[in-house]
Amino acid sequence: MSRSQLLEVLDDPHDLSLGIDPDGPNPNNTSSARRFTALPPSPYPESGPASDAMGLGQTMLLGPTAPTAILQDHPVPIKALDARSAVFSAPMEILRVLQKWEGTVQDINGTEFTARFSDLTNPENPPEFMTMPVEEVPTPDRELLAPGAVFYWVIGYRERRDGHRERASSIRFQRLPAWTASARTEAKENAHRLAQELGWT
Amino acid sequence: MSHLTCELEGASIVLLGDLNPAIFHPGWFAANNLLRKSEADDATIQVVTRELTAFNTSWLRLAVLPDRFTASCIGADGHELLRDLVVGTFTLLAHTPIRRFGFNRDQHFAAPDRDYIMRLGHKLAPKDVWPASLQLPLLFSMTMKATRADKASGNVHVQIAPSRNLPLGIFVQVNEDREVSSAAQVVDAVKNEFIEAMTFAGKVAQELVAQGDEK
Numbered sequence: 034m035s036r037s038q039l040l041e042v043l044d045d046p047h048d049l050s051l052g053i054d055p056d057g058p059n060p061n062n063t064s065s066a067r068r069f070t071a072l073p074p075s076p077y078p079e080s081g082p083a084s085d086a087m088g089l090g091q092t093m094l095l096g097p098t099a100p101t102a103i104l105q106d107h108p109v110p111i112k113a114l115d116a117r118s119a120v121f122s123a124p125m126e127i128l129r130v131l132q133k134w135e136g137t138v139q140d141i142n143g144t145e146f147t148a149r150f151s152d153l154t155n156p157e158n159p160p161e162f163m164t165m166p167v168e169e170v171p172t173p174d175r176e177l178l179a180p181g182a183v184f185y186w187v188i189g190y191r192e193r194r195d196g197h198r199e200r201a202s203s204i205r206f207q208r209l210p211a212w213t214a215s216a217r218t219e220a221k222e223n224a225h226r227l228a229q230e231l232g233w234t
Numbered sequence: 235m236s237h238l239t240c241e242l243e244g245a246s247i248v249l250l251g252d253l254n255p256a257i258f259h260p261g262w263f264a265a266n267n268l269l270r271k272s273e274a275d276d277a278t279i280q281v282v283t284r285e286l287t288a289f290n291t292s293w294l295r296l297a298v299l300p301d302r303f304t305a306s307c308i309g310a311d312g313h314e315l316l317r318d319l320v321v322g323t324f325t326l327l328a329h330t331p332i333r334r335f336g337f338n339r340d341q342h343f344a345a346p347d348r349d350y351i352m353r354l355g356h357k358l359a360p361k362d363v364w365p366a367s368l369q370l371p372l373l374f375s376m377t378m379k380a381t382r383a384d385k386a387s388g389n390v391h392v393q394i395a396p397s398r399n400l401p402l403g404i405f406v407q408v409n410e411d412r413e414v415s416s417a418a419q420v421v422d423a424v425k426n427e428f429i430e431a432m433t434f435a436g437k438v439a440q441e442l443v444a445q446g447d448e449k
Contacts, residue, residue, distance in 0.1 A: 056413050079419055110336060110377075110379075110389070110391040110409045110411055127242065127308060127309050128309050128311045129309075130309070130310045130311050133310075133311065135314070140439070153314075153429075160436065162359050173271065173272050173273075174268040174270070178287050185311075185315070189311065189312040203311065205315060206323065207314075207318050208267050208268050208269065208270075208318060208319075209268075209318060209321065209322045209325070210267055210322050211267065
């Protein structure tokens with residue numbers, strides 16, 4: 034399978050986005066912007082310019098010189114493929130963030146838990162402590178509810194493509210792989226070494 | 235300075251290296267506690283092969299080619315989830331050869347009117363220097379490369395173009411990329427710098443689109 038065929042697979046046939054042509058704003062144009070298919074065959078060489086874009090040996094003619102105002106030989110940026118539309122393949126709804134916190138569970142008391150909240154929207158705000166009902170935690174994340182667990186709490190508006198808007202609150206617990214035995218051993222050794230350096234042992 | 239509203243946005247983390255796409259099945263992420271099991275079960279799998287894996291969940295879009303890993307999310311609420319997913323993935327796959335990585339924030343701003351977009355385009359790309367034989371020259375797309383004043387390494391690329399998703403919209407993508415020599419370096423960078431890179435990208439985009447203000 035060629036690279037271009039692979040990238041074709043990524044193209045979402047259900048793209049409902051009401052795009053505008055990139056050559057000029059035109060709200061009446063409802064043709065979907067197609068993704069990925071317009072890519073050159075191999076757009077991400079490890080270094081050097083994309084050959085199709087620079088072509089005709091321009092770089093050789095100009096030569097690698099001191100930086101100029103017009104960029105010369107330069108690696109292609111590490112971007113998502115055609116992000117102008119790739120990321121937004123028909124989002125039927127988005128959560129418009131008003132406030133975002135990172136919580137760390139302090140303790141759990143039956144049907145409630147207490148957490149320390151850091152304001153991610155305004156990081157200069159001091160941390161706060163708050164008690165929340167356990168039922169606020171989505172069922173798939175309840176197994177992660179334990180002292181020390183980190184979660185993200187987002188409050189905002191959930192907006193649908195048809196214009197419907199409602200207040201929304203979302204809690205998701207941080208998911209990271211479990212520590213391996215070797216990682217635990219390494220951490221213990223590091224802690225022991227640090228303690229020795231500090232004269233605590 | 236006016237603040238245009240960012241109507242749509244997304245973010246992505248892209249790694250270049252030598253990857254095995256078939257590993258990146260939703261079930262693998264759930265088995266390693268990186269996705270909820272229900273998310274993995276409900277994921278829309280486009281393809282999982284040795285050459286390409288692509289699937290979507292409610293918040294994540296993942297695509298892996300043999301030389302490229304891309305994880306994207308929609309909305310500003312997913313930045314931390316995206317960070318954790320990439321950190322977790324390459325903590326587990328610590329021996330994956332990774333050579334470069336990029337952080338991207340893509341924002342679509344709604345302009346108040348057509349004149350705003352025209353002023354912005356003329357300010358970023360003055361037309362009086364272009365040959366008079368060119369009629370109605372308009373800015374199609376512009377990418378500026380720079381480095382960050384507060385960082386010693388890496389590149390920043392800022393692209394501005396008409397939005398394909400909003401009528402009278404302006405698209406701004408801010409990309410930071412850097413060379414690395416191991417997956418461990420990527421994990422450190424994503425863990426410690428990704429959220430800050432998103433904040434930086436938001437400020438750059440706001441300052442740039444504000445250039446369309448009438449002064």
